[in-house]
Amino acid sequence: MTAVLEPDAAQRGILQAMLHGSTAFADLEGLDQHIRSTTNEFAVVIGPSVPSEAAAELAQWARVHRPDLGVILLRHDVDSTALSLALRSGMREVVAARDLAGITTAVQRSRSVANAIGQTLMDEAQAAAEFARAAAAAEIAEAAAVAQAQADAPQGKILTVFSTKGGVGKSLVATNVGVALAGAGRTVCLVDLDVNSGDVAIMLQLTPHRTINDLVGFNGVIDAEGISSILTQHSDNLSVVAAPVRIDSPDQASQEDVAKLLDALRRMVDFVVVDTSGMFDDLALCALDRSDAIVLVGTLDIPSLKALKLATSTLEVLNFPKSTWRFVLNRADGKVGLTVDEYEKTVGLKADSSLVSSREVLAAVNRGEALVTAYPNHPNSKALVAFSKSVADSLAESSAATASTPSSRKSSGSRLRLRRA
Known part of the structure; x- marks a missing residue:
């Protein structure tokens, strides 16, 4: 699923209509509560009316706490300033606000990346669980061996x-x-x-x-x-x-x-x-x-x-x-x-x-x-x-x-x- 952050009602309506099934928010507080409670979101599209500082803060949080969540920044002008901001804060992509096809493609890429990251995290979790089980079994076996050695020792x-x-x-x-x-x-x-x-x-x-x-x-x-x-x-x-x-x-x-x-x-x-x-x-x-x-x-x-x-x-x-x-x-x-x-x-x-x-x-x-x-x-x-x-x-x-x-x-x-x- 995709979340949209855009204070401007007209722009927000366009983005929500284009991104079927998306959830739109007018302020950062509502979006923050949503993505913290909804784990299946894979992309956040930040509209052109959102201040750059707020967009960067959200991207930095997502990079640490939700690496599977792609932040896509929309700007009327995709210049070096916007690209530099995206690079520093860890945004997934920067797209021109009028490039509707580019926005759709960016969301699709974010879905693919999120799926790959999710699978990797699942594999790592399974590997960690297997390692923990193996370590626990080894620890139990070692303790049993020590206890047996002590019991067998004179x-x-x-x-x-x-x-x-x-x-x-x-x-x-x-x-x-x-x-x-x-x-x-x-x-x-x-x-x-x-x-x-x-x-x-x-x-x-x-x-x-x-x-x-x-x-x-x-x-x-x-x-x-x-x-x-x-x-x-x-x-x-x-x-x-x-x-x-x-x-x-x-x-x-x-x-x-x-x-x-x-x-x-x-x-x-x-x-x-x-x-x-x-x-x-x-x-x-x-x-x-x-x-x-x-x-x-x-x-x-x-x-x-x-x-x-x-x-x-x-x-x-x-x-x-x-x-x-x-x-x-x-x-x-x-x-x-x-x-x-x-x-x-x-x-x-x-x-x-x-x-x-x-x-x-x-x-x-x-x-x-x-x-x-x-x-x-x-x-x-x-x-x-x-x-x-x-x-x-x-x-x-x-x-x-x-x-x-x-x-x-x-x-x-x-x-x-x-x-x-």
Whole structure:
């Protein structure tokens, strides 16, 4: 269809009669509303009475927003000024107002050009749609391949060392288990989640330049490259994600940050050994929820027994499988009126490893050395090495067991709601 713009009524009538089926307008406002709402117009014939500036403005708009719409300018005199105006503004043609045959021919050419442009735009739209579908399919396939590769890749095991009583040797067990596993040729990352008073770095004589709170700066994108930047290396096989050096840090790693950290570390190392604070806080629950083994630590005294009993009761309520629990009894040789047998019966656990009181333990801690390397022949060192090997072998044999699959547990969110209820 063709639209005509001509303020002069007589001239407008002539053009409309000549261009059958055309729609004529006396002012630019009416034409503007028409061509914006009617997409099948292929030509606009601008009569000789329309000012050149208005004609140029319309042509410039059509060139950008409606490239299929041909603007044909009619002038009483087709001179260089009119031709220059048409060239600058993007008009399709300039025709003498008295050349009726030329006007008809120009409109026909505009129809042909509009059809060609329309077909091109349709082809481009179809090609773009096909490309978008192909890109989406490729993206889905790539995501599926990545997910499958991650599922097929060996998954590291997470060991979380936990106790609700301070001073029982939790960090001692965590650091020595990590060092023992690394000494056996396994790649290990020690993660200190005791963000208020973590001692892992001190016990291994490390000076971390970055800590777990630096995860905040990753803005949720926590991958292997980012994690590597916050690791403190202890040896070839052992690295540490240290607790904050200062407790007044303005930024604290969130539960979501820690969850992403632990999930990523599974794909980076053979074992992730987590040292926790002495409470069921969000970070501890996050680690416990992902743990293949939960190492409980206690000492041979009534306060520790009470705390451990409360801890095991809470773990049972939160539906952590008892088959994943391991128990290390520290200072088991104490003569305090409480026997190991009485302790085990009360807490309902048999000790998987027993450690004795020793000055060498404190000496190693004060020197910033792991006991298993500082005094490899010490009874506690042998016990911790044997315990580490036992846990590693057990997890290797039962990696597909039901007790170690997330489907047999409550979700982390459920545990948090239960804890806060």
